[in-house]
Amino acid sequence: MPESDRRTRSKGCGTISATREARPAGERTKVISRTGPRRSESVRLAVLNAADDLLVERGFAALTIEGIAQRAGVAKQTIYRWWKSKVDILLDTLTDDAREALRWQPGEGGSAEEALAAQLRRVSAFFAEPAGQVLRALLGHAQLDEDTARALRAGFLREQRALDTAGLREVLAREGITVDDSALGTLVDTMLGPLCYRALVSGAPADRGLIDTTARLTLAHARALSATQS
Amino acid sequence: MPESDRRTRSKGCGTISATREARPAGERTKVISRTGPRRSESVRLAVLNAADDLLVERGFAALTIEGIAQRAGVAKQTIYRWWKSKVDILLDTLTDDAREALRWQPGEGGSAEEALAAQLRRVSAFFAEPAGQVLRALLGHAQLDEDTARALRAGFLREQRALDTAGLREVLAREGITVDDSALGTLVDTMLGPLCYRALVSGAPADRGLIDTTARLTLAHARALSATQS
Amino acid sequence: MPESDRRTRSKGCGTISATREARPAGERTKVISRTGPRRSESVRLAVLNAADDLLVERGFAALTIEGIAQRAGVAKQTIYRWWKSKVDILLDTLTDDAREALRWQPGEGGSAEEALAAQLRRVSAFFAEPAGQVLRALLGHAQLDEDTARALRAGFLREQRALDTAGLREVLAREGITVDDSALGTLVDTMLGPLCYRALVSGAPADRGLIDTTARLTLAHARALSATQS
Amino acid sequence: MPESDRRTRSKGCGTISATREARPAGERTKVISRTGPRRSESVRLAVLNAADDLLVERGFAALTIEGIAQRAGVAKQTIYRWWKSKVDILLDTLTDDAREALRWQPGEGGSAEEALAAQLRRVSAFFAEPAGQVLRALLGHAQLDEDTARALRAGFLREQRALDTAGLREVLAREGITVDDSALGTLVDTMLGPLCYRALVSGAPADRGLIDTTARLTLAHARALSATQS
DNA sequence: CATTAAGCGAGACGGTACGTCCCGTCTTGTC
DNA sequence: GACAAGACGGGACGTACCGTCTCGCTTAATG
Numbered sequence: 016m017p018e019s020d021r022r023t024r025s026k027g028c029g030t031i032s033a034t035r036e037a038r039p040a041g042e043r044t045k046v047i048s049r050t051g052p053r054r055s056e057s058v059r060l061a062v063l064n065a066a067d068d069l070l071v072e073r074g075f076a077a078l079t080i081e082g083i084a085q086r087a088g089v090a091k092q093t094i095y096r097w098w099k100s101k102v103d104i105l106l107d108t109l110t111d112d113a114r115e116a117l118r119w120q121p122g123e124g125g126s127a128e129e130a131l132a133a134q135l136r137r138v139s140a141f142f143a144e145p146a147g148q149v150l151r152a153l154l155g156h157a158q159l160d161e162d163t164a165r166a167l168r169a170g171f172l173r174e175q176r177a178l179d180t181a182g183l184r185e186v187l188a189r190e191g192i193t194v195d196d197s198a199l200g201t202l203v204d205t206m207l208g209p210l211c212y213r214a215l216v217s218g219a220p221a222d223r224g225l226i227d228t229t230a231r232l233t234l235a236h237a238r239a240l241s242a243t244q245s
Numbered sequence: 246m247p248e249s250d251r252r253t254r255s256k257g258c259g260t261i262s263a264t265r266e267a268r269p270a271g272e273r274t275k276v277i278s279r280t281g282p283r284r285s286e287s288v289r290l291a292v293l294n295a296a297d298d299l300l301v302e303r304g305f306a307a308l309t310i311e312g313i314a315q316r317a318g319v320a321k322q323t324i325y326r327w328w329k330s331k332v333d334i335l336l337d338t339l340t341d342d343a344r345e346a347l348r349w350q351p352g353e354g355g356s357a358e359e360a361l362a363a364q365l366r367r368v369s370a371f372f373a374e375p376a377g378q379v380l381r382a383l384l385g386h387a388q389l390d391e392d393t394a395r396a397l398r399a400g401f402l403r404e405q406r407a408l409d410t411a412g413l414r415e416v417l418a419r420e421g422i423t424v425d426d427s428a429l430g431t432l433v434d435t436m437l438g439p440l441c442y443r444a445l446v447s448g449a450p451a452d453r454g455l456i457d458t459t460a461r462l463t464l465a466h467a468r469a470l471s472a473t474q475s
Numbered sequence: 476m477p478e479s480d481r482r483t484r485s486k487g488c489g490t491i492s493a494t495r496e497a498r499p500a501g502e503r504t505k506v507i508s509r510t511g512p513r514r515s516e517s518v519r520l521a522v523l524n525a526a527d528d529l530l531v532e533r534g535f536a537a538l539t540i541e542g543i544a545q546r547a548g549v550a551k552q553t554i555y556r557w558w559k560s561k562v563d564i565l566l567d568t569l570t571d572d573a574r575e576a577l578r579w580q581p582g583e584g585g586s587a588e589e590a591l592a593a594q595l596r597r598v599s600a601f602f603a604e605p606a607g608q609v610l611r612a613l614l615g616h617a618q619l620d621e622d623t624a625r626a627l628r629a630g631f632l633r634e635q636r637a638l639d640t641a642g643l644r645e646v647l648a649r650e651g652i653t654v655d656d657s658a659l660g661t662l663v664d665t666m667l668g669p670l671c672y673r674a675l676v677s678g679a680p681a682d683r684g685l686i687d688t689t690a691r692l693t694l695a696h697a698r699a700l701s702a703t704q705s
Numbered sequence: 706m707p708e709s710d711r712r713t714r715s716k717g718c719g720t721i722s723a724t725r726e727a728r729p730a731g732e733r734t735k736v737i738s739r740t741g742p743r744r745s746e747s748v749r750l751a752v753l754n755a756a757d758d759l760l761v762e763r764g765f766a767a768l769t770i771e772g773i774a775q776r777a778g779v780a781k782q783t784i785y786r787w788w789k790s791k792v793d794i795l796l797d798t799l800t801d802d803a804r805e806a807l808r809w810q811p812g813e814g815g816s817a818e819e820a821l822a823a824q825l826r827r828v829s830a831f832f833a834e835p836a837g838q839v840l841r842a843l844l845g846h847a848q849l850d851e852d853t854a855r856a857l858r859a860g861f862l863r864e865q866r867a868l869d870t871a872g873l874r875e876v877l878a879r880e881g882i883t884v885d886d887s888a889l890g891t892l893v894d895t896m897l898g899p900l901c902y903r904a905l906v907s908g909a910p911a912d913r914g915l916i917d918t919t920a921r922l923t924l925a926h927a928r929a930l931s932a933t934q935s
Numbered sequence: 936c937a938t939t940a941a942g943c944g945a946g947a948c949g950g951t952a953c954g955t956c957c958c959g960t961c962t963t964g965t966c
Numbered sequence: 967g968a969c970a971a972g973a974c975g976g977g978a979c980g981t982a983c984c985g986t987c988t989c990g991c992t993t994a995a996t997g
Binding site: 534535536611612614615616617618619620621624628632657661664665667668669670671672673675676677678684685688689692695696 | 764765766841845846848849851854862894895897900905907914922925926
Binding site for chain 6: 936
């Protein structure tokens, strides 16, 4: 799959809102670039697609502004007009692609444990996908560059954290468990930590055993906390 | 602290074994480079010191081979003779500096829980140190470059993992808990995951609460497993 | 004379045609480098001037692309964009500077012998000038590098040879001497050989005696040939 | 013919006198290098052979001290101990190889004209040989480097010039022609100039026509001078 | 309906670092 | 003391991208 299969895409750092159709692999939609004094949406999409295609195909180090420009059939200056750096482009890419894949499915599964495990499986699968490569690259780069770290945490990570907290709260509530926000935070750390450890440190994908164990432990811990706090 | 305070250093990718004295910040020992047809140890140390000083001072992106060469008072070619890349230098740097800081202290603390918490505190503190910056940078770069990932995992991470597994096993044994190797692996993931999540994703240092909770949970889980397996 | 006094310069290997004003020694005209997506003429001139100034000041061995770039206030890549090597730059330099100095002056001198001697004096003087240094260097380098030899012979030397042949033919015609082309070629060899021998082998500048003798001999030989052929 | 066929060789810039056997192409005589505290003659020969083999095979630009050392199976320092530069090695190479090839054959040919033509043919043929390549390279380099020019002129060229002058004088004497030394010098210039012009400037080998013409002209000129001076 | 102004492709430009090649110097240990 | 071996500081090479800067062209909105 040389070109990833992405669904929709909102505006990113610019001001245009639009959706991107599922792109059959390898196909290149015609870029309409002379659109008068308005930002060309097709240029924006061409850049985002070129960027994450190149990331997946060749890796982060080989991802260059010039390469993206060439692949997208776009002038370099056009990229600099709308994005500050290649990282900025990837952040833009990430926003929509990841949102979908990491969404908690309300009312999913029978038991709370099953619901948690389902979400963890989704997270684990995400890291194997192209869009997950983008996140992995951005997390990696954030270790090397403070600006990237700030942007990633202030944007995507903050939002995703909020969703995860809410999702977990809702699942626990189904079982009548309620914990305060601070404890909920620790629970999220406990729940996601082992998966991230696998993805970022070991490099081995999380296996079913680890996922089930993590889900069970998180739930057990939550129950214990709930008992204490009530 | 512009120049980190490192203790000893063994041979790295070459074959020379030596220890590096504690270097007072800013001081530059005379480099003896003409040592006949054998590798100059003082050159090796100058390069390693220059590399991690620059990493801490200016960050990974601004760390260049030319910069290291200049700071170390060494020719660029001399660096390329012994290391393949700046990442290779950092891997070399890491080996000794981290080993010490992450060593399990046998017989430490009273209870097993206390022993685990102490080790976790050590890990957490390590990420704040200069040597921890090196590891964080390497983990980050490993997300961007498959070769780095391979090298890091085959070397430092594999060894550290073995130490962590052994350390944990020993602590559990003190309480009469024994689990099989596969479960021990999961326990290590569970124990280190949340800390790494904090260090690499959230960016917030692990607080006392998270550390204590993680230690307690890990122990509880181990006990449960032990009961099952016996 | 640190900076040579050159007159005009046509386009060289590119496609820009322009003339370079006489440059007072040491003066550096402002280089205008941002000219949109077209080649900057002022950059071109700065490079050519820097190159032959450095050649005359420091010699061919010390002439480096980096040195030229620095002296011209230009990026190295800009040089590589338009020239393949320092030799290529010198070939460009040569084209205009030499053309003028080696031009036959029609109707010069009274007798044919005097006209030939005048041209030979011009050739001899040329080798002492800065522009002559360039030619000497290129001829020298052509002995070391086949590509240079080819380029020099296909370009400058071929054209100059044509001019010399035509010039000689015209002078002989004034005396009613006509010889066929093959003989004319030999005559040119005979006429220029001794001067080049002095310039390239002996290193001694051709003296008046040699020049007059050569002119006389050439003419005598031409007359003899003419008699034979008629 | 990857390895040239050289005959004898005297000591060069060092102090050893020896002759080098004809070396079958491609063969490499065993180098005896550990000879205690005296210069190893086999090392010297290996270096000289390696140098001109490499010159002929790869050209002057690709001729490096390191390459010569490797090809000769000799340490770099050993070369620097005895020669100042690659040019110095070539000068050493030249001395013996060229002497033989450019020697006037006393009593050769019937007429004086025939004798001159024979010598000119020898010169012309020499430039096509490997040893001639060395001279061509050195003459070329002499245009680029004043030190080379000085060394070449003070050594080989001065000696060869003396031989040429003596040779020419003897040939003229056979016909009863005597001229003074200054005129003899001009005659030598006249005689060799066209050939060098062909070899160094045109690049075309001197053809029979040019050689015969040059011989005849030189002789005619000598006769004229002789008549004047008597 | 002309004018204006921004988006855009194109690409030259000054720069920085790359990784390589070879220089000439040096030191060690062997013969 | 000559020599093989080879590490070392140094300098230039030619390349790859960076981010900035015109230049003309195109086109929608404005006057």
